[in-house]
Amino acid sequence: MGYTVGQVAAFAGVTVRTLHHYDRTGLLSPGERSPAGYRRYGDADLARLQQILFYRELGFPLEEIAVILRDPHADALGHLRERQRRLREEIARLERLAEVAEQAIEVQRTGVRLSPEERFEVFGEISFDLSYATEAQLKWRDSAAYREAMARAAGHGKEDWRRLMAEAAAWRTSLLAAFDAGEPADGERAMDLAEEHRRHLTRWFTPCPPDTHRRVADDLAADPRAFALLVPPSQQRPGLAAYVSKAIHANAARREAAGPDPEEQP
Amino acid sequence: MGYTVGQVAAFAGVTVRTLHHYDRTGLLSPGERSPAGYRRYGDADLARLQQILFYRELGFPLEEIAVILRDPHADALGHLRERQRRLREEIARLERLAEVAEQAIEVQRTGVRLSPEERFEVFGEISFDLSYATEAQLKWRDSAAYREAMARAAGHGKEDWRRLMAEAAAWRTSLLAAFDAGEPADGERAMDLAEEHRRHLTRWFTPCPPDTHRRVADDLAADPRAFALLVPPSQQRPGLAAYVSKAIHANAARREAAGPDPEEQP
DNA sequence: GCTTGACCCTCCCCTTACGTCAGGCCGCAG
DNA sequence: CTGCGGCCTGACGTAAGGGGAGGGTCAAGC
Numbered sequence: 229m230g231y232t233v234g235q236v237a238a239f240a241g242v243t244v245r246t247l248h249h250y251d252r253t254g255l256l257s258p259g260e261r262s263p264a265g266y267r268r269y270g271d272a273d274l275a276r277l278q279q280i281l282f283y284r285e286l287g288f289p290l291e292e293i294a295v296i297l298r299d300p301h302a303d304a305l306g307h308l309r310e311r312q313r314r315l316r317e318e319i320a321r322l323e324r325l326a327e328v329a330e331q332a333i334e335v336q337r338t339g340v341r342l343s344p345e346e347r348f349e350v351f352g353e354i355s356f357d358l359s360y361a362t363e364a365q366l367k368w369r370d371s372a373a374y375r376e377a378m379a380r381a382a383g384h385g386k387e388d389w390r391r392l393m394a395e396a397a398a399w400r401t402s403l404l405a406a407f408d409a410g411e412p413a414d415g416e417r418a419m420d421l422a423e424e425h426r427r428h429l430t431r432w433f434t435p436c437p438p439d440t441h442r443r444v445a446d447d448l449a450a451d452p453r454a455f456a457l458l459v460p461p462s463q464q465r466p467g468l469a470a471y472v473s474k475a476i477h478a479n480a481a482r483r484e485a486a487g488p489d490p491e492e493q494p
Numbered sequence: 495m496g497y498t499v500g501q502v503a504a505f506a507g508v509t510v511r512t513l514h515h516y517d518r519t520g521l522l523s524p525g526e527r528s529p530a531g532y533r534r535y536g537d538a539d540l541a542r543l544q545q546i547l548f549y550r551e552l553g554f555p556l557e558e559i560a561v562i563l564r565d566p567h568a569d570a571l572g573h574l575r576e577r578q579r580r581l582r583e584e585i586a587r588l589e590r591l592a593e594v595a596e597q598a599i600e601v602q603r604t605g606v607r608l609s610p611e612e613r614f615e616v617f618g619e620i621s622f623d624l625s626y627a628t629e630a631q632l633k634w635r636d637s638a639a640y641r642e643a644m645a646r647a648a649g650h651g652k653e654d655w656r657r658l659m660a661e662a663a664a665w666r667t668s669l670l671a672a673f674d675a676g677e678p679a680d681g682e683r684a685m686d687l688a689e690e691h692r693r694h695l696t697r698w699f700t701p702c703p704p705d706t707h708r709r710v711a712d713d714l715a716a717d718p719r720a721f722a723l724l725v726p727p728s729q730q731r732p733g734l735a736a737y738v739s740k741a742i743h744a745n746a747a748r749r750e751a752a753g754p755d756p757e758e759q760p
Numbered sequence: 761g762c763t764t765g766a767c768c769c770t771c772c773c774c775t776t777a778c779g780t781c782a783g784g785c786c787g788c789a790g
Numbered sequence: 791c792t793g794c795g796g797c798c799t800g801a802c803g804t805a806a807g808g809g810g811a812g813g814g815t816c817a818a819g820c
Contacts, residue, residue: 234767244768249807264815266768271718272727275623278719282625286591286598290806304624305602312595319588322581329552329578336571357541358570359548452537453544461537500796510797515778530786532797556777761820768815774808785798790791 230260230268240277255294256280286311331369332362342386350389360453373440377433384432392432399424400459403472407465413474422472422479438480445476496526496534506543521560522546552577597635598628608652616655626719639706643699650698658698665690666725669738673731679740688738688745704746711742 237244250256251267256276258267269277276297283293288311296304335358342350368374384392403421411417422441429436429444436444447454448469455469503510516522517533522542524533535543542563549559554577562570601624608616634640650658669687677683688707695702695710702710713720714735721735 232768243807245807245809248770253806262768262815264768265770266815270727271722271730275719275722275727278625279623282628286595305599308595308599308602312592312599315588315592315595319585319592322585322588325552326578326581326585329574329581332552333571333574333578336574357545359544362548453541456537456541461541464537498797509779511778511780514799519777528786528797530797531799532786550777763820764818766816766818769813770811772809772811774810775806776804778804780801780803782801783799786796788795789793 233267236269331365335361346386357453373434413471414478418475419479422475445473449473502535597631601627612652623719639700679737680744684741685745688741711739715739
């Protein structure tokens, strides 16, 4: 009667190092030692080990296991209930994460049809911010405009993206010129830039009536990640996002004031 | 344009130490430093931080995040899929654990009606092995005999348990005497002890026809934790569990050979 | 009696993603 | 000039062991 560390380890499915660890921390010290100092585990030790592994599998920290096993009065039931509550919380948390991951995959998979190399070639510095895209997907996936925009984006090929990006770059240049020249955000030149942005969205993604455009503007002003898709951080200036947003609002008001607007096709 | 660590930390919901950590490991180094050596984070740094936090929330290790962000060619989609697969595995694992925990709670709650103090008083050294009891519950909860045994156990009060344990202690003394005297496991004395065990089970837990008793015997021989409930480790001898099991099998055969048996009531 | 190989021992450092000091510099208000 | 809050670096600690160095022990074969 007396097993060595190796035997116990093989038999219980743990490593020798684990048994050493449990010995050193006092969680499970073998009943005796051989004259040479070898650990000798008895049946009682094995029984205790089994208890330990049971609680360990349930994810209890070793210290708490020690408490539970220390005195049989210990409130094992309470510990178990608490543990189960936390297990359920953890499950719920992981389920939320899995959902986010799924949306992120969805965004990556359908968002752009390009290969990673093409994507890099076309987008360059403007890296696709997955965290924002995923959040946007979770926020707007029930909106028809969003779905159409994504579907059309998925349909674009490399050449489409190149043209689209060139257009956007030219627009950015004009925007920065107007902003740096001190043009007012509700002035004509800024409103014209906003209108150009609207037509850009309409042509490449989805028709963009005033209300839709206002929602876009609000998001640009509220979330730097959204604005970064429009103007890369290296070209930004303080107040630029708010400026663009204000211009879009002004342009939306102008268009509404101009009366009913038979959306002309591009 | 340039935020200090404290500002970024407050604003992004992380601690200053976290930003220091990301800086040292190279995951996120601020664009510049003030003359005095203060970290100055720019908008591009904030954008990167947001990316980092997104992947971190999904449970990616920081090193993997660094790889994903290092070059935009990186296969973010592949990483995400892999991550989601592991999230699902983890969810399944936790669900199994929650089930085990629930069974363990069930065992503790209904198994014995005593308070922790009473339980200690009555059971003393023979500590209730939750890992075995839970496994037994998962294995046998569909058996009618098991359910009856648990229900009757739950009905016993402190006095019942005391009498029951006293009976068991006397039985153990006889068992050890027979075993130490070298009585054969299939001899009359051992079979009588097995029969006594059977009547004990019948009286306190559930009627125990030969087949049921054989299953109990097999479990006693196979699982040291089961046997420990019958004979505490301190009183065990090598081969004792097998001896008891064999005696029960012999007794079952004897009873069956004796012909149909109108189970007398106790 | 000697060697070999498997097994055992005790330190001791390493891991993740930071938390928590300790000791000292920087910048601004009174 | 003194405080005070914020910043810096550096070092140690965490949970549950992993991995290895350096050295002792055991059983078997020669």
